[in-house]
Amino acid sequence: MVETKGPTGSPHGPAPSLWPLGFAIGLTVVLVGLVIGSWSAAAVGAVLMVAFGFIWVRDVVSGGEAEAASAVTPAAVPAEYVVDDEELETYGRGTFLGLTTLGLGGVITGLVALPVTGFAVLPAFVGQGTDDIDIGPIDDYPEGEFVVATFLSDPEQGEVSRRTAYVRNNGAKDGRPSFTILSNRCVHLGCPVQVNGLSLEDQKKVAKVEGGPSVELTPTQAASGFGCPCHGGQYDTEGNRTAGPPVRALDRYRFVIRDGRLVLADPYSVGRVDGKGADAVIRAYDWVNPSVHVDGPESILYPLEPPH
Amino acid sequence: MATTAPRKRKQPKLVTLVNYPLDWLEERSGIVGGVKYFLFRNVPRDSSWWHTLGSATLTAFLVQVGTGVILAFYYKPDPDKAYQSIQQITNDLTLGWLVRGMHRWGASVFIILMFFHMARVFLFGAYKYPRELNWIVGAALLITGMLEGFTGYLLPWDQTAYWATVVGVNINASAPFLGPFLAQFLRGGAEIGTNTLSIWYSLHMLLIPGALFALIGLHLYLVTRLGVSSPPWSKVAAGRERPPEQPNGRAGLTRGGRR
Numbered sequence: 001m002v003e004t005k006g007p008t009g010s011p012h013g014p015a016p017s018l019w020p021l022g023f024a025i026g027l028t029v030v031l032v033g034l035v036i037g038s039w040s041a042a043a044v045g046a047v048l049m050v051a052f053g054f055i056w057v058r059d060v061v062s063g064g065e066a067e068a069a070s071a072v073t074p075a076a077v078p079a080e081y082v083v084d085d086e087e088l089e090t091y092g093r094g095t096f097l098g099l100t101t102l103g104l105g106g107v108i109t110g111l112v113a114l115p116v117t118g119f120a121v122l123p124a125f126v127g128q129g130t131d132d133i134d135i136g137p138i139d140d141y142p143e144g145e146f147v148v149a150t151f152l153s154d155p156e157q158g159e160v161s162r163r164t165a166y167v168r169n170n171g172a173k174d175g176r177p178s179f180t181i182l183s184n185r186c187v188h189l190g191c192p193v194q195v196n197g198l199s200l201e202d203q204k205k206v207a208k209v210e211g212g213p214s215v216e217l218t219p220t221q222a223a224s225g226f227g228c229p230c231h232g233g234q235y236d237t238e239g240n241r242t243a244g245p246p247v248r249a250l251d252r253y254r255f256v257i258r259d260g261r262l263v264l265a266d267p268y269s270v271g272r273v274d275g276k277g278a279d280a281v282i283r284a285y286d287w288v289n290p291s292v293h294v295d296g297p298e299s300i301l302y303p304l305e306p307p308h
Numbered sequence: 309m310a311t312t313a314p315r316k317r318k319q320p321k322l323v324t325l326v327n328y329p330l331d332w333l334e335e336r337s338g339i340v341g342g343v344k345y346f347l348f349r350n351v352p353r354d355s356s357w358w359h360t361l362g363s364a365t366l367t368a369f370l371v372q373v374g375t376g377v378i379l380a381f382y383y384k385p386d387p388d389k390a391y392q393s394i395q396q397i398t399n400d401l402t403l404g405w406l407v408r409g410m411h412r413w414g415a416s417v418f419i420i421l422m423f424f425h426m427a428r429v430f431l432f433g434a435y436k437y438p439r440e441l442n443w444i445v446g447a448a449l450l451i452t453g454m455l456e457g458f459t460g461y462l463l464p465w466d467q468t469a470y471w472a473t474v475v476g477v478n479i480n481a482s483a484p485f486l487g488p489f490l491a492q493f494l495r496g497g498a499e500i501g502t503n504t505l506s507i508w509y510s511l512h513m514l515l516i517p518g519a520l521f522a523l524i525g526l527h528l529y530l531v532t533r534l535g536v537s538s539p540p541w542s543k544v545a546a547g548r549e550r551p552p553e554q555p556n557g558r559a560g561l562t563r564g565g566r567r
Contacts, residue, residue, distance in 0.1 A: 035489060121493060128498040157502045160387040189478040191471060230475065289491055291482035301484035308498040 017059055022052035035125055036304060128308050130154045130161075133264040135215045136207035138177065138257060141169040146195060146237075148184075148218040151264070155213045164192060165253055165264065166226070168237075173278035180277065182226070182239045183251040183267055190290040191230035193250070197223035226250065238273040238280055247293050249273055252282070271295035345532075352538040358432070359536060361425040366524065368418040372456075375411040376513060383463065385509035387502055390465035415457055422450055434537040442530040449523045452516060459512035465505060473508075474500065 029045030135149050146166045154161040163183070170178035184192045198221040207215045225242065226235040234243040239250030249272055254265040271283035271294050285294040287308050293299045319327070334340035351359070382401060384393040397404040426446065429435050435443035462473040477500075481491030496503040538544060 123503075124493050124496050125489075153499065154501065158388065160502055161499065189475040189482075191475060230471070289481035289488045290478045292488060302488065303485070304489075306489050306492040306498075 017056065019052050019056035019059060023049055023056055026050075026052055032304065035121075035306065037307070125306055129266070132256070134258075135165075135167070135262050135264055136217060137260055138169065138262050139260070140205065140207060140217055141167055141179070141262065142219065143169045143171045145169075146197075146220045146223045148195065148199065148216075148220060150216045152213040166195065166220075166223075167262070168277070170278040177257060178278035179255055179262065180238070180280070181253040181255055181264065183253065184226075185251060185290060186228040186230065186233050186246060187241075187248050187250060187269070187290045188228065188231055188233045188244070188246040191228050193226040193228045193233070193235065195220050195223045196225045196227050196234075197221060238276060239270060240273050247291060247298070248295070251287065252284075269294050346528075349532060349535070351536045352542065353544050354538055354542050355536055356539065358428050358539070361421060361428050362531075365418065365421040365425050368414055368421050369453075369520065369524070371414050372411060372418055373517065375407050375414065376517075378407055379411055380513055383509075385463070385506045387465065387505055390463065390505060394464050394466075415460060419453060419457060422453055426450065432537065432539055439530070439534055439537065442527060442534065445523055445527050445530065449520065449527060452519050452523060456512060456516050456520070459508045459516065462505065462508045463512065470500075473504075 026045045026048030029048060030042050031045075033039065033042030033045055130153050133151050133153060135151050141147050146168045148164060149167050150162055150164045152158070152161050153163045163185075166180075166182045166184060168180040170180055172178065186193050200219045200221060203219050205217045207217055223237060225237055226239070227233070228244065228246075232244045233241065233246040235246070235250050236242050239252065241247075241249060249270040251267050251269050253267050256263050256265060267287045269285045269288050269292075271285060273283070274281045283295065286305065288294060288302065288305055292302050292305075330340050379397065382393060382397050382404070384390060394408070397408050399405070429443065429446070458476060461476075462469050477491050477494050480494060481487050483490065492498060494504075494507075495501070496507045
């Protein structure tokens, strides 16, 4: 009971209460805990839910009686309303059976609904991520120019998983090869950015990976950056935003070189890139969705990321 | 009337023939009376063509249901086949172009009529007491209807559909806190893949239409219960006395008995 003093404007409905809010927060914590796979968070949420739910229910149940009790003192009750205690059946068989039916029904509903809900939601969040992607011998990537590489990010899914990366061989730095590998997905809303420069379609090469899907390589010339056709986002050759609505720099791929072949590993998100090519200093973050801020004050709006 | 009140004089044979099954049904279910109560209820004398926009929206929805069910006969929600099946429906199957066109343009008609209906209700002040709840249900219908449009747009699986959906899902992802989770749920994974199309197909033809049916039922129930409002310029309604104030503070619309 938050407010009991004085008559209120609305005769119906309980007084405003914060307990449902606590209950809702507990529920949210449970769901978030389940999604990010943190059992401790789910347990904390469950405890919150039970505690606040109990207080809430107690408040609702006792609210009317408490008000009536405070308004009418026992002395003021007329004699004809006073019932002999022995005639009052406080907890009858019907009540018991009714509550048992409700409770059992609730348990059965929960047993059926929980796994179904889990199947509806969890496959999108569990077991994500793809294997490394072989995109051909490094000799196919001339130094200093971007090559448009399209490949299957998940060969089991087929063509629907075809993605594009802009790959530039930066030459060797301290005897180690360096590549700049930008994802073509605009970090505004995910449209495919295009090369601002010549795309040499007639020199397109299809590099067949042994036993695997095809990788198409299209060289480019004099690329001055990248532009998005959807909403006009512009990026420079390091993927830094130069104009338009994107909120960070273009995503990149980590890479390894195996037997002279370039292999893409996980994608990652980039706040900003200082410097160029092999000397670039990259502010790297775990991969996040387009339009999600990774640095700056706005990033606190995205405290949790689903498992990718 | 003929179904409920038995008549003294002899009926023509044809009338008896029509009435017999209706009487049979009414006696066992009361459904004839229910339908008559729904269809032949009183409306204000000065209700006009403006009041037909809601029925028009319902008709557009039923057209979407009918054409959608038939399109589902031939559509294949598989990334390798979806586009080809749409081409087949449009170019090869007899009258497929017509039914797909009805569904495709009818979707726009449905949304536009919803907005017209909403504008009518707003400008007539028909959302006011005691019809606020029906306005809220209508708003939920608008959102659900637009979700139908959003999910249906992906199904042709052409470039426009694909990239519009990429952008739409990423707009969801840009919502703070839970946005990325919502986007990942809609994609059926971290990336758009083989399951995305079938998930959206299922949402488009099972879950969201079910919600629409339920909400429309609630909407119509409230229309029937609360009655149709007069236009704001109504002379009929203007001269009438307010219903007497009820002890519980209600205006008397929820009294028992016939209105």
